[in-house]
Amino acid sequence: MSKTLCFTIDAWSAWSSSRCRQSDWxxxxxxxxxxxxxxxxxxxxxxxxxxxxxxxxxxxxxxxxLNCTNERLDCMNGSLSESGKHTSEFDKAVSDKPVPDKPVSDKPLCVFASKHGELSRTVKILQTMAAQQDMSPASFSLSVHNTSLGLFSIIDGNEQPATTVTAGEDTFGYGLLESSVILSRFPKSQVLYVYHDEPVPDTYSQYDESIDESICIALLLSATTLDKKSSKDAIQFSFNARNLSDSEECQTDSIELGSAFLKYFLSDRKNATAHTPTTSWHWGQ
Amino acid sequence: MHELETEIKALIIDSLELEDVSVADIDATEALFGEGLGLDSIDALELGLALKKKYNIQLEANSEESRKHFYSVASLVAFIQE
Structure with a gap:
């Protein structure tokens, strides 16, 4: 078993094709x-x-x-003056001015994770090339794995260090690991962790059926301090490689890893384990 | 003249995915980039590609001439009619 890591969830937001509202989740x-x-x-x-x-x-x-970070602002301040401040900050971002004039450290560091990123866009570009037509410059410029992260940083005026992660069916878990490692290095900062994926385009669907609907999970994380340790939002996690030779029928959960985590977090269970083809992920309080 | 103007406005809306803009919202003499409609450099490349496909015209990416042609819908109409 790996070393146990921990983090506290300060705010969360999620959206999927079948669960649109916070209350649905x-x-x-x-x-x-x-x-x-x-x-x-x-x-x-x-x-x-x-x-x-x-x-x-x-x-x-x-x-x-944005829903997730706004929720943090709401619960941290709640007052009218603060929501006014947030509006003006947003307006500045809208008006394309460089960056809101405030301390950089106010914004969370960002980790975005996605198994396939902008694959739908890439497939369209490849089809255009195969047909020997000129490809769309706009589409080309947005066809990278960190597209959503880059666009988010512009819209939110966030100049903090940021990274993206992809790790097959363990993508959600390794994104969480990256976020936890950043928190242990910068314990006074927050990390905005955004996991997002959509079903692969039809061209590739025979190779990957692991994502059955569009899903996004955003978590605003901070280091677990002593006073937070007993809170339900303080979570420990660890993971270990599965020994596939142990059993012929090494079962994999039908539910995608990110959903499995959120289901655990929103339930009243004390701990949970989720299995991907290669790894077992353990969460507990 | 008027017909081509409408056609180019529709092409701009369609190729640049300006979902909140209608043909009537675009002033033919107004600047397309920066102020005015507020398009950016990626839009310039995208619009160049759309014009090439539809009217088979080639625009140099960094020339002063292209800059003039791309200023407004009216200048694009004049250029295509040349």
């Missing part, structure tokens, strides 16, 4: 009935001129990340 975590009303992704927090070229994946990641 809470009910789902508690094994209650969830609303059958599906709502489209609310992208009103992203300025229209910035949003127009974004893929659905990036829109989902950025809208969910």
């Amino acid at each position: 809470v009910n789902w975590g508690m094994e209650k009935q969830i609303s059958a009303n599906q709502l489209p992704l609310d992208v009103s927090g992203i300025p229209a001129m910035k949003r127009r070229r974004m893929s659905r994946l990036s829109q989902m990641a950025i809208a969910t990340a």
Whole structure:
């Protein structure tokens, strides 16, 4: 078993095709009935001129990340003057001015994780090349793995160090590991961790069926201090490689790793383990 | 003239995914980039590609001439009619 790492969840937000509202996720975590009303992704927090070229994946990641960071502002300050301050900060970001004039350390460091990133866009570019047509410059410029992270940093005016992670079916877990390592290095900072993925394009669907719906999980994390240790939001985790030769029928969870984590976090269970083909992930309080 | 103007406005909206803008919102003499419609350098490349596909015209990326042609819808109309 690996060393145990820990972090505290200060705020969270999630969106998937079938669970659109925060309450849907809470009910789902508690094994209650969830609303059958599906709502489209609310992208009103992203300025229209910035949003127009974004893929659905990036829109989902950025809208969910903004929801998560706004929730932090709401619960930290709550007062009218503070929400006013937030609006003006947002307006500055909208008006394309360089960066809000405030201490850089106010913003969280960012870790974004995605198994396939902007694969849908890449497939379209490859199809254009195969047809010997000119490729779209806008699409080309947004076809990298850190597209959503880059766009988020511009919209949020966040100049903190940031990184993206991809690690196959363990992507969510390794993103969490990266976030925890950053917190142990910078214990006074917060880390915004955004996991996001969508089903692979039809061309590749026979090779990867692990993601059955678009999903984004945004967690605002901080180091677990002594006073937070007994809180339900303080979480420990560890992971170990599965010894595949142990049993012929090495079972893998049908639920995707990020969803498995969130289900644990929103339930009243004390601990949980999730299995991917190569790794077992353990979470506990 | 008027028809080509509308056609180019529609091409701009379509190729640059300006979902909140209609043909009537674009002033033919107004600047497309920076102030005015607020387009950026990626839009310039994208629009160049769309014009090439539709009207088979080639624009040099960094020339002063292209800058003039790209100033507004009206200047693009004049250039295409040449």
